[in-house]
Amino acid sequence: MKIGFDNEKYLLIQSEHIRERIAKFGNKLYLELGGKLFDDHHAGRVLPGFKPDSKLRMLSQLSDQAEIVIVISAVDIEKNKIRGDLGITYDEDVLRLHSEFQNRGFLVGSVVITHYNGQSSADLYRKKLERLGIKAYYHYTIDGYPTNVSLIDSDEGFGHNDYVETSRPLVIVTAPGPGSGKMAVCLSQLYNEHKRGVEAGYAKFETFPVWNLPLKHPVNIAYEAATADLDDVNMIDPFHMEAYNRLAINYNRDIEIFPVLTALFEGIYGESPYKSPTDMGVNMVGFCICDDEVCRQASKDEIIRRYYTALNRMAEGACNDAEVNKIALLLKQAGISTDDRSCTVAAKERKAMLGMHAAAIELADGSLITAGESPLLGPSAALLLNATKYLAGIDHTIKLIPQMMIEPIQKTKIDYLGGHNPRLHTDEVLVALSVLSKTDENCRRALTQLPELKGCQVHSTVMLSEVDRKIFKKLGIGLTCDPVKKK
Numbered sequence: 001m002k003i004g005f006d007n008e009k010y011l012l013i014q015s016e017h018i019r020e021r022i023a024k025f026g027n028k029l030y031l032e033l034g035g036k037l038f039d040d041h042h043a044g045r046v047l048p049g050f051k052p053d054s055k056l057r058m059l060s061q062l063s064d065q066a067e068i069v070i071v072i073s074a075v076d077i078e079k080n081k082i083r084g085d086l087g088i089t090y091d092e093d094v095l096r097l098h099s100e101f102q103n104r105g106f107l108v109g110s111v112v113i114t115h116y117n118g119q120s121s122a123d124l125y126r127k128k129l130e131r132l133g134i135k136a137y138y139h140y141t142i143d144g145y146p147t148n149v150s151l152i153d154s155d156e157g158f159g160h161n162d163y164v165e166t167s168r169p170l171v172i173v174t175a176p177g178p179g180s181g182k183m184a185v186c187l188s189q190l191y192n193e194h195k196r197g198v199e200a201g202y203a204k205f206e207t208f209p210v211w212n213l214p215l216k217h218p219v220n221i222a223y224e225a226a227t228a229d230l231d232d233v234n235m236i237d238p239f240h241m242e243a244y245n246r247l248a249i250n251y252n253r254d255i256e257i258f259p260v261l262t263a264l265f266e267g268i269y270g271e272s273p274y275k276s277p278t279d280m281g282v283n284m285v286g287f288c289i290c291d292d293e294v295c296r297q298a299s300k301d302e303i304i305r306r307y308y309t310a311l312n313r314m315a316e317g318a319c320n321d322a323e324v325n326k327i328a329l330l331l332k333q334a335g336i337s338t339d340d341r342s343c344t345v346a347a348k349e350r351k352a353m354l355g356m357h358a359a360a361i362e363l364a365d366g367s368l369i370t371a372g373e374s375p376l377l378g379p380s381a382a383l384l385l386n387a388t389k390y391l392a393g394i395d396h397t398i399k400l401i402p403q404m405m406i407e408p409i410q411k412t413k414i415d416y417l418g419g420h421n422p423r424l425h426t427d428e429v430l431v432a433l434s435v436l437s438k439t440d441e442n443c444r445r446a447l448t449q450l451p452e453l454k455g456c457q458v459h460s461t462v463m464l465s466e467v468d469r470k471i472f473k474k475l476g477i478g479l480t481c482d483p484v485k486k487k
Contacts, residue, residue, distance in 0.1 A: 004294030005049035025201025034206030066170040074122035093176040110135035114181030137162035153267035158191035212286040218299035225306035240276035248278040308480035315483040388446035
């Protein structure tokens with residue numbers, strides 16, 4: 001696929017910029033890390049060329065100076081909050097993150113349990129962490145946070161929190177998801193470091209919105225679409241404009257909290273080191289876009305994808321129409337519609353022609369391949385076969401998997417496993433293709449084309465099963481579905 005982002009340049013200038021910020025604050029910086037560290041697939045989609053683990057690779061250059069503090073809210077522990085993209089609870093993800101960071105050579109100093117108010121589930125979780133040899137600390141709920149500055153900036157506020165012991169110049173504060181309390185942990189540490197005679201600093205490392213792109217640039221609109229459930233809104237930073245007479249883009253929560261942060265900084269240091277919320281950031285992504293048009297187009301595709309995701313969530317009862325309506329408005333702001341997604345149009349046209357559910361994929365060369373459902377295969381499974389045959393140069397009329405092989409699988413699904421849908425899913429088709437590849441040259445050739453599907457776009461006229469969705473995700477395919485449930 002076309003590249004719009006210079007990843008190597010990013011690794012170089014981003015690490016240099018963070019080093020500069022560490023030096024600015026006397027060699028002790030608390031860096032709040034927004035978004036995902038080593039699986040940032042959203043950034044990879046809207047900035048083609050950005051590697052999902054780019055931030056981790058960049059920070060690896062600073063690993064000898066850095067340690068990681070993972071934050072989790074006691075409220076999220078109590079609610080068993082799920083990380084949607086991975087399907088695991090936040091408390092499970094903390095352990096996953098801890099292991100991933102250590103395996104990649106990082107020092108993971110501790111876990112901070114925030115919003116603590118005596119929850120028994122948080123107590124049990126802390127004991128579990130300590131049994132695993134992981135240091136754990138409590139940060140307590142503060143009445144009136146974040147506006148009650150006089151209480152927050154006192155020994156009964158931040159001073160009441162456990163002091164998190166750290167040993168490196170760069171402390172990266174991250175979490176399984178938003179709302180965990182990362183900023184409060186950083187600020188609490190500044191207060192408690194100051195009491196100990198250490199003048200530490202704070203900065204924010206968040207990829208989106210991209211502060212030096214226009215407000216209505218598709219990359220920034222795509223961020224709003226991605227956070228529609230959080231009610232984040234991109235805004236021109238008024239503090240930056242007042243201080244420097246220059247446009248900069250930030251989002252509503254940082255702009256709204258900045259006067260409070262300024263007051264907290266003044267309480268700790270006597271003055272604020274920052275004149276605007278944009279000043280707090282260290283994000284250099286905007287300087288590494290090498291083809292603006294490619295990133296614009298990729299971001300428009302992402303907005304449409306997010307719209308379909310919201311439609312599917314509403315069909316499943318996971319959200320209301322407010323989220324859908326917000327993204328519909330963002331589509332208009334970007335000047336696009338679902339008809340601008342080529343595979344969406346192709347899938348719907350195939351469905352209209354066949355009178356049954358269909359799917360379509362847009363390949364890297366722009367070719368559109370379609371497939372309809374049949375008594376043997378679901379549309380997504382048939383699409384994988386059609387796409388790999390096309391890429392391998394195999395005649396479309398050749399059947400890769402014979403009916404005599406499919407029928408016993410269907411019998412097992414229905415008669416022995418109690419299933420209701422006899423059609424093969426994508427995983428079952430790929431297993432069958434793998435078995436046949438040992439003796440059938442066409443199956444072998446088709447199977448070797450699977451890596452070529454990474455980055456391609458697919459649309460289905462029916463909502464796919466979780467199994468099919470996971471297969472497309474593992475293949476790196478961007479999937480959208482009409483909000484129609486399979487009967």
